[in-house]
Amino acid sequence: MNVILGSRGYVGQAFLRELERSNEVYVAPTRHDVDIACVDSLSRFLRDYSASFVINCAGFTGKPNVDACEHAKAECLFANAVLPGRIREACVRAGIPFGHVSSGCIFEGSRPDGSGFVESDIPNFCFRSNHCSFYSGTKALGEEVLADCSSCFIWRPRMPFNEIDSPRNYLSKLMTYERLLNATNSLSQLDEFAKICLECWRRRCEYGIYNVVNTGCVTTTQIVSMLQTHIAIGKRFEYFESEEEFLRLAAIAPRSNCVLDNAKLRATGIPVRSIEEALLDAIQRWTSN
Amino acid sequence: MNVILGSRGYVGQAFLRELERSNEVYVAPTRHDVDIACVDSLSRFLRDYSASFVINCAGFTGKPNVDACEHAKAECLFANAVLPGRIREACVRAGIPFGHVSSGCIFEGSRPDGSGFVESDIPNFCFRSNHCSFYSGTKALGEEVLADCSSCFIWRPRMPFNEIDSPRNYLSKLMTYERLLNATNSLSQLDEFAKICLECWRRRCEYGIYNVVNTGCVTTTQIVSMLQTHIAIGKRFEYFESEEEFLRLAAIAPRSNCVLDNAKLRATGIPVRSIEEALLDAIQRWTSN
Numbered sequence: 001m002n003v004i005l006g007s008r009g010y011v012g013q014a015f016l017r018e019l020e021r022s023n024e025v026y027v028a029p030t031r032h033d034v035d036i037a038c039v040d041s042l043s044r045f046l047r048d049y050s051a052s053f054v055i056n057c058a059g060f061t062g063k064p065n066v067d068a069c070e071h072a073k074a075e076c077l078f079a080n081a082v083l084p085g086r087i088r089e090a091c092v093r094a095g096i097p098f099g100h101v102s103s104g105c106i107f108e109g110s111r112p113d114g115s116g117f118v119e120s121d122i123p124n125f126c127f128r129s130n131h132c133s134f135y136s137g138t139k140a141l142g143e144e145v146l147a148d149c150s151s152c153f154i155w156r157p158r159m160p161f162n163e164i165d166s167p168r169n170y171l172s173k174l175m176t177y178e179r180l181l182n183a184t185n186s187l188s189q190l191d192e193f194a195k196i197c198l199e200c201w202r203r204r205c206e207y208g209i210y211n212v213v214n215t216g217c218v219t220t221t222q223i224v225s226m227l228q229t230h231i232a233i234g235k236r237f238e239y240f241e242s243e244e245e246f247l248r249l250a251a252i253a254p255r256s257n258c259v260l261d262n263a264k265l266r267a268t269g270i271p272v273r274s275i276e277e278a279l280l281d282a283i284q285r286w287t288s289n
Numbered sequence: 290m291n292v293i294l295g296s297r298g299y300v301g302q303a304f305l306r307e308l309e310r311s312n313e314v315y316v317a318p319t320r321h322d323v324d325i326a327c328v329d330s331l332s333r334f335l336r337d338y339s340a341s342f343v344i345n346c347a348g349f350t351g352k353p354n355v356d357a358c359e360h361a362k363a364e365c366l367f368a369n370a371v372l373p374g375r376i377r378e379a380c381v382r383a384g385i386p387f388g389h390v391s392s393g394c395i396f397e398g399s400r401p402d403g404s405g406f407v408e409s410d411i412p413n414f415c416f417r418s419n420h421c422s423f424y425s426g427t428k429a430l431g432e433e434v435l436a437d438c439s440s441c442f443i444w445r446p447r448m449p450f451n452e453i454d455s456p457r458n459y460l461s462k463l464m465t466y467e468r469l470l471n472a473t474n475s476l477s478q479l480d481e482f483a484k485i486c487l488e489c490w491r492r493r494c495e496y497g498i499y500n501v502v503n504t505g506c507v508t509t510t511q512i513v514s515m516l517q518t519h520i521a522i523g524k525r526f527e528y529f530e531s532e533e534e535f536l537r538l539a540a541i542a543p544r545s546n547c548v549l550d551n552a553k554l555r556a557t558g559i560p561v562r563s564i565e566e567a568l569l570d571a572i573q574r575w576t577s578n
Binding site for chain 1: 362363364366367370371372373374375377378415416417418419426430433434
C-alpha cells in the first residue's frame with residue numbers, strides 16, 4: 001500500500017494521477033485522517049494501513065510565489081525542513097522506505113564548465129551559501145535532515161509544467177508575468193516527474209538523491225519562442241534587463257535559475273524525455289481553463 | 290500575569306526562581322496544560338490566563354552537549370526556529386509582548402578590533418556563514434523568524450553558570466571535561482541573566498535584541514586559575530593544543546567561542562556585574578551536589 005502525503009498540492013495531484021493510471025493501491029490521507037506532523041499518529045496510521053511506501057509531497061511553496069515564504073518563515077521551515085524529519089522517523093518506526101519531493105531550486109547557475117549540477121554537488125543556493133530565498137534555504141535544510149537516511153529517495157524537480165493551465169504551471173507563469181527574466185534552466189514535466197519517481201521505487205533503484213528533470217536545459221526566450229509559434233497569445237513578451245532589475249522591480253527574494261544533470265537518473269534505465277520534446281508536447285497540447 | 294514556557298529547563302528554572310523571589314504572579318504550564326506548539330491552543334491559554342507577557346525558555350540544546358543536535362536535526366530546528374514563530378503568532382493574536390531566550394553562540398571570535406559583537410552585527414556562526422554547529426544554525430534562524438516582530442525581546446545568554454553544580458553549568462563542565470580548549474568568551478551568570486531579562490520587561494525597555502552577558506570577557510585559563518585558587522579540585526587541567534585538535538578528538542560540531550558587547554544592555558540602566566565579579570562570587574560560593 002502506497003501512502004501519499006500532501007496529495008492536494010500541485011505535485012501531489014500528479015502522483016495521484018500516476019497511481020490511478022497504473023492501478024496501484026494507495027491511500028491519500030487528509031488532515032482529518034492523520035496528523036502527519038505527529039510521529040506517533042503517522043507511524044500508527046502507516047501500520048494500520050500496512051503501508052509499504054510513503055511519498056511525501058507536503059511542503060510550503062508560498063502563494064502566489066516563493067516571496068510569500070519570506071513572510072511565513074516558521075511555517076515554511078516547519079513544512080520543508082522539520083516535517084521531512086518527522087515523516088522519516090515515522091517510516092523508520094514502521095520499517096518502510098519513503099520518497100521525499102525536494103527541489104532543484106537549492107542550486108543556482110551551472111558548474112564552472114557550464115554543465116549541470118550532479119547529485120553529489122553541494123547546494124549553492126541555500127542558507128549555507130548565504131544567497132537564497134527563504135524557501136530554497138528550507139528545502140536544502142530538509143535534505144540535510146534526511147542526509148543520513150538509508151531508506152529514502154530525495155527527488156528534485158525543477159519548475160514543473162505540463163499541458164494544463166494552472167497558477168503553479170511554469171508555462172502558465174511565463175504567459176502571465178508582465179515581464180520575464182531570461183535565464184537558462186532545467187525543467188521537469190510534471191506527470192513525467194511523478195511517473196519517474198514512482199519508477200525509482202517500482203524498480204527498487206538505489207536510495208538517495210535524484211535530479212528528476214528532463215534531459216538538457218532551455219532558456220526563457222527559447223520557451224517563449226515555442227509558445228509564440230504554437231499558442232495564440234495576445235501579448236508581447238517583455239524582459240527585465242538583468243537579474244538586478246528583476247529583483248529591484250518584481251521580487252523580494254532572489255530566484256534560483258539553474259541547470260541540473262540527470263545522468264544518475266538516466267543510468268537507472270528509467271526513460272526520460274529531452275526538455276525540448278517534453279516542452280513541445282505540452283505546448284502543442286496546451287489546454288486553457 | 291507572566292507566562293513562562295520551557296520552565297523545566299536550566300534557564301527556565303532560573304526565571305522561575307526570579308519570579309518567585311520578586312513575588313510576581315506567573316503560570317508555568319506543562320505539556321499537560323497547553324500544547325505550546327499549537328498556535329490556537331497557546332493563544333487560547335494566554336487569553337484564559339489574562340497573560341500580559343510570555344517568556345520563552347523552550348529550546349533544544351542537546352544532551353550532554355550541542356553535538357547531540359547533529360543527530361536530532363528536525364527536533365532541533367523545530368524547537369529553536371519554528372516554535373519561536375508559533376509563540377510569536379500566539380502572542381500577536383493575544384495582543385501581548387514576549388521575550389525569547391536566544392543564544393550568543395551564533396557568533397564566533399570578536400570584531401576585527403578585538404571588541405565584542407554588538408546587537409546590530411550579523412551572526413557569523415550560523416548556517417549563513419556556513420561554519421557552525423547545527424544548534425547554532427537553528428538558534429540564528431529562530432532570530433530570523435522573529436526579526437521583524439515589533440513587540441518582542443530577544444535575549445542572548447552565553448554559557449550560563451552560577452554557584453550550583455549542574456551538568457548545564459559552564460563551571461561544572463569545565464571541572465568535568467577531561468581536556469579543555471583555551472578560548473576567550475563572554476559569559477552570563479544564570480540568575481543575573483534571568484533577572485536582567487525580566488528587568489527589560491519591568492522597565493519597559495525598547496523591544497529588540499540584547500546581549501545579556503556579564504561585562505567583559507575571560508579566558509578558559511583565567512577561569513581555571515580562579516577555580517584552582519578557591520575550590521579544592523583533585524585533578525590537573527589539561528588543554529587541547531588547538532581548536533583543530535579539540536574538533537578532531539572531542540567534538541562532532543564546531544563550538545562557538547565569542548565576545549559579546551553588552552553596552553546596549555548597560556545603556557538601559559539595568560545593573561550588570563563584571564564577569565570577574567560574577568565568576569568570583571559563584572566560585573567562592575561553589576556548592577557541589
